[in-house]
Amino acid sequence: MFDGKKILITGGTGSLGQALARRLLKTDVATIRIFSRNENKQVTMESEFHDKRLRFLIGDIRDKERLTTALEDVDVVFHAAALKHVPVIEYNPFESIKTNVIGSQNVIDACLHQNVETAVCIGTDKAVSPLNTYGATKLLMEKLFVTANNYLNRQKHRTKFLAVRYGNVVGSSGSVIPKFIEQIQAKKKITITDPKMTRFSITMEQALDLIMDAASSGKESEIYVPKLKAYSITDVKEALFELLDNTGEEIVGIRPGEKLHEVLINKDEIRCSWDLGNKYMIANPLRDENDIKRSYSNKISKIDKVETYSSDNVERLSKEELKKTITESGLLDAQK
Numbered sequence: 001m002f003d004g005k006k007i008l009i010t011g012g013t014g015s016l017g018q019a020l021a022r023r024l025l026k027t028d029v030a031t032i033r034i035f036s037r038n039e040n041k042q043v044t045m046e047s048e049f050h051d052k053r054l055r056f057l058i059g060d061i062r063d064k065e066r067l068t069t070a071l072e073d074v075d076v077v078f079h080a081a082a083l084k085h086v087p088v089i090e091y092n093p094f095e096s097i098k099t100n101v102i103g104s105q106n107v108i109d110a111c112l113h114q115n116v117e118t119a120v121c122i123g124t125d126k127a128v129s130p131l132n133t134y135g136a137t138k139l140l141m142e143k144l145f146v147t148a149n150n151y152l153n154r155q156k157h158r159t160k161f162l163a164v165r166y167g168n169v170v171g172s173s174g175s176v177i178p179k180f181i182e183q184i185q186a187k188k189k190i191t192i193t194d195p196k197m198t199r200f201s202i203t204m205e206q207a208l209d210l211i212m213d214a215a216s217s218g219k220e221s222e223i224y225v226p227k228l229k230a231y232s233i234t235d236v237k238e239a240l241f242e243l244l245d246n247t248g249e250e251i252v253g254i255r256p257g258e259k260l261h262e263v264l265i266n267k268d269e270i271r272c273s274w275d276l277g278n279k280y281m282i283a284n285p286l287r288d289e290n291d292i293k294r295s296y297s298n299k300i301s302k303i304d305k306v307e308t309y310s311s312d313n314v315e316r317l318s319k320e321e322l323k324k325t326i327t328e329s330g331l332l333d334a335q336k
């Protein structure tokens, strides 16, 4: 799918963007354009990657003209640029609308203008029945992407717009595991919001598998959701105390905008969701079910349950699995 292709990653210097670029460079891609604002991050990435197929483009997704030029001759777009820190966004909501919503609309317009083949946006569980502004802006990003197909004049435009949706990547900046590791290594008590809190567990490799799979096998207007296990904050505490040291704990309460459990598919979305074996797919409710089945050669079935797909009602990682995930994430080495 990617051999000989020209790819652009918005937010290509971010943690996902870099991991995705690394994975794509293992294929025979023609070029990968990294599109983001900060020149220092681009210079550092260029020297670390040292691959002639990478091109570094300074630009802001709020600037449609710049995006349109950047997308000239591009085949596949991965849209990862976003403002994502919940407390920052609660304090600066207007800025998140400009980047996460209007910026995403610009990506769509620029893809249509340049007749890009496939565009995949990176969504989050926080967009499901959103409680905070970040989630609400990412919900709108998803909606813009999956409905962009509805307005296509098929003779004029060919772009396939798709979305993926997943939860916190283990070890991503601002998430609970690196925070606890930092606290334990500084001999401080770990700060627990609520011992009952649960989160879906996804590694960067699993996220990349989902994204690459969506880009290569996605049909149109779909949201792809991985099948994941979950962990509770208490599970994380116990695993880290065994791996590092027991420095004690302090309960600090749930922060504004935070949920006790995260949901990947809510109970209304379940009605138009399909089980594809290794993942779920939420179809555009405007699409005809028979059409959807035909496009998957009738090999798919509707999700066989009525409750939400939530981090408190899926299988939990065992303590050993969690310890292995943490160890393999490299977080313990990085922070030594």
Ligand SMILES: NC(=O)c1ccc[n+]([C@@H]2O[C@H](COP(=O)([O-])OP(=O)(O)OC[C@H]3O[C@@H](n4cnc5c(N)ncnc54)[C@H](OP(=O)(O)O)[C@@H]3O)[C@@H](O)[C@H]2O)c1
Pocket: 010, 011, 012, 013, 014, 015, 016, 017, 035, 036, 037, 038, 039, 041, 059, 060, 061, 062, 079, 080, 081, 082, 083, 084, 099, 103, 122, 123, 124, 125, 138, 166, 167, 168, 169, 170, 172, 173
């Ligand atoms: N991390 C997770 O656990 C997680 C989970 C689910 C979904 N997601 C989604 O995955 C995507 C990537 O997340 P991440 O963890 O890689 O984030 P990240 O490390 O914060 O990277 C964000 C990237 O976006 C760029 N960016 C921000 N605003 C921009 C703008 N206006 N124009 C152009 N580039 C801009 C940043 O570079 P500059 O600042 O230099 O522009 C950076 O390259 C986001 O859409 C996020 O919502 C993340």
